[in-house]
Amino acid sequence: MNLGSFEIQQAFWVVLAGSICGAACSILGCFLLLKRLSMLTDGIAHGVLPGIGLAVLITGQLNGPGLFVGAIVFGLLTAALTQAAVSFGGVSEDTGLGVVFTSLFAIGIILASTQLRHTDADVDCVFSGNLASLPSQTRDVFGFEMPTAIPTLSFALVLTLVVIGVFWKEWKLAAFDSELTAAMGFRPIVLHFVLVALTAINSVASFEAVGSILVVPMFIVPAAAARLLTDRLGRMVMLSAALAVSGATIGGVLSTLVWDRISPAGLIATVLGVQFVLVWIAAPGQGLWAQTRRRLKLWTRIAEEEVLGKLYRSPLRYAELATAVGQEHGISSLGLAWILRRLRQRHHIVSADGVWNVTDAGRSHAEDVVRAHRLWESYLDQNFQLPLDHLHAPASLIEHYLGPEAIESLQSELANPKRDPHGSDIPERPNRTS
Numbered sequence: 001m002n003l004g005s006f007e008i009q010q011a012f013w014v015v016l017a018g019s020i021c022g023a024a025c026s027i028l029g030c031f032l033l034l035k036r037l038s039m040l041t042d043g044i045a046h047g048v049l050p051g052i053g054l055a056v057l058i059t060g061q062l063n064g065p066g067l068f069v070g071a072i073v074f075g076l077l078t079a080a081l082t083q084a085a086v087s088f089g090g091v092s093e094d095t096g097l098g099v100v101f102t103s104l105f106a107i108g109i110i111l112a113s114t115q116l117r118h119t120d121a122d123v124d125c126v127f128s129g130n131l132a133s134l135p136s137q138t139r140d141v142f143g144f145e146m147p148t149a150i151p152t153l154s155f156a157l158v159l160t161l162v163v164i165g166v167f168w169k170e171w172k173l174a175a176f177d178s179e180l181t182a183a184m185g186f187r188p189i190v191l192h193f194v195l196v197a198l199t200a201i202n203s204v205a206s207f208e209a210v211g212s213i214l215v216v217p218m219f220i221v222p223a224a225a226a227r228l229l230t231d232r233l234g235r236m237v238m239l240s241a242a243l244a245v246s247g248a249t250i251g252g253v254l255s256t257l258v259w260d261r262i263s264p265a266g267l268i269a270t271v272l273g274v275q276f277v278l279v280w281i282a283a284p285g286q287g288l289w290a291q292t293r294r295r296l297k298l299w300t301r302i303a304e305e306e307v308l309g310k311l312y313r314s315p316l317r318y319a320e321l322a323t324a325v326g327q328e329h330g331i332s333s334l335g336l337a338w339i340l341r342r343l344r345q346r347h348h349i350v351s352a353d354g355v356w357n358v359t360d361a362g363r364s365h366a367e368d369v370v371r372a373h374r375l376w377e378s379y380l381d382q383n384f385q386l387p388l389d390h391l392h393a394p395a396s397l398i399e400h401y402l403g404p405e406a407i408e409s410l411q412s413e414l415a416n417p418k419r420d421p422h423g424s425d426i427p428e429r430p431n432r433t434s
Contacts, residue, residue: 007257013147014264015252020150021206022218022244022268024157027164028199029223030237034175035195039094040079041219043101044196045203047078049108052204057111068204075200076193078104156205160198164237167191172233210265218244221272228283243279247272302400303331303339304348305369308358309399311349312366315357328396367427368407373399374420374427375410381421382414388421 032038051070059066078100085096141151164171170191174181178188199219206215226239251268259267281288306329310321318340325331331339340356343349348362358366376398377391402410407429411417420426 011253011256013150014256015249017147017149017153018210018248018252018264018268019245020153020157021202021210021215022222022248022272023241024153024160024202025206025215025218026222026226026240026244027160027237028195028202029219030226030233030240031164031171031175031195032199032219033223033227034233035192037195038220038224039097040082040196041199041203042216043078043082043097044075044199045215046105046108047101048072048074048104048200048203050074050104050111052207053108053111068201071204072197072200074104075196075203079193079196152205156202160202163194163198175233210268214265214269217269217272221269221276222247225272225276225279228279228286231285243275244272247275300339300342303329303335304343305365305400306331306396307336307339307343308348308362308366309369309373311356311358312363312370315355317354318356321356368404368429369399371427371429372402372407374424375407375414375417376402377420377422378414378417378426379410391421 029038029041032041048071051072051074052067053070055066055070078097081100082093082096085091085099086093089096091099170181170186173184174186174188174191181188181191202219203215206218210218222240222243223236225243226236229239230236248268251271252264254271255262255264255267279287284290303325306325307321310316310324316324322333322336325336326333340349343362344351346361347359348365349356350359351357373395376395380386380391380394381388411429417426
């Protein structure tokens, strides 16, 4: 593939603009996500359109300070009207936001389609962005020729970093506990509207590059992916920005050097979505694979303990065991075969003449399970006076989650009972100390 200097230059500016935009938006997105205000981003991105339209109508330009003023005013108005709808209208926050931003967006659409068509402003870029043609719209900045969107995006990023950095402790506290923030003398409502104002500024700064529709993934998707990777705010902010930059880099390069007919902003948003899916699957703590492994491990442990408990009470043939664990615990024949194989490999069970029984090693582990079960039955009988036929089911659920300390506590509270409510012996804990 032969690449000319224009394609290389275009790729550079697309990647740079997308990275600056993504970094600023994703940092704010972390706080919006933690405060459960993700949809506010969508509301502001659409609700500021009337402000942009009025500013363009007055100035005739799709840039300049008037655009920021109009956008900030309507961004704050979106948040204020939403809060008013929640406080005085008796509706939920998502309902109030849906009513407010759709109404403002509709007004903006009417304004854009009727009034702004007669100006020199490119209305379409407000919706879909203008990344592909960045190199053709340049201006001199301190002796360097660069696209007009770069200084605007850079200003928004620097402003975001300064405000977040200076008030980091306050932002961190407000993100997790607004009531504690207020109790310590801070004003959560002020921080809230500052966050709204920053969101509005970055939304407007991003319109020329990625458009009002595609700016929303820049705020939310990297932050959501970073949240799956860490529980610490500082790391979350850095990971979110890194994911945004990598998404802008990959999407920008692909859209300019490989698939030049695809919208760069759309491809960047798609890459961000793919990144999120990959993180969601592979995240070590909260990812789908990690959760599946934990659930499988828990299910395996419970199934093994159930089988050991059944065989401890009475040796059983395979058909009898399959019927017992299948009816009570939903363990399939395939699952039972796997559990029996694991227990046999650890020498916890043995089969003789088709009859399965526990070994000495398996008996010790089974006694812990049966002890927990029968002690919990005794506790339910003593404290809740349940009928005898109502004790087994809840005890079967809780027996797998009682650790040694809880079992000892139960045994002490029940004055070391020797038999459960059904008259069965409660196994003694081996090597108990008095």
